[in-house]
Amino acid sequence: MFRFFAGFSYTWVSVASSHLLRGKREQVLSITYGDWFDMVSSTHYLAETVIYVGILVANGGMDLTVWLLFVFVVANLSFAAGETHRWYRRKFDDYPRNRYAIIPYVY
Numbered sequence: 001m002f003r004f005f006a007g008f009s010y011t012w013v014s015v016a017s018s019h020l021l022r023g024k025r026e027q028v029l030s031i032t033y034g035d036w037f038d039m040v041s042s043t044h045y046l047a048e049t050v051i052y053v054g055i056l057v058a059n060g061g062m063d064l065t066v067w068l069l070f071v072f073v074v075a076n077l078s079f080a081a082g083e084t085h086r087w088y089r090r091k092f093d094d095y096p097r098n099r100y101a102i103i104p105y106v107y
Helices: 002-022 043-059 064-091
Strands: none
């Protein structure tokens, strides 16, 4: 249950911090730095993955439906994170090359 709440909390924090860094009326796109943003492009997708790991662990890992849900969510978020990561690299010439899309040091 802790992983679920940790993932949920970090999803909220990562989205809120990216909005706060931009300002209220500023519409200029910029690269976000700090915290998990130094490792991955889509911190909110990583946190959402942590939420579903928490659900899987809380369930005991014995239910096929929960496993199928987990696989679908991780596959879907990985695809979206990969596309977002490629977009960032095309949009920003100075985008950090050491960042991963969703899973640090893996993808």
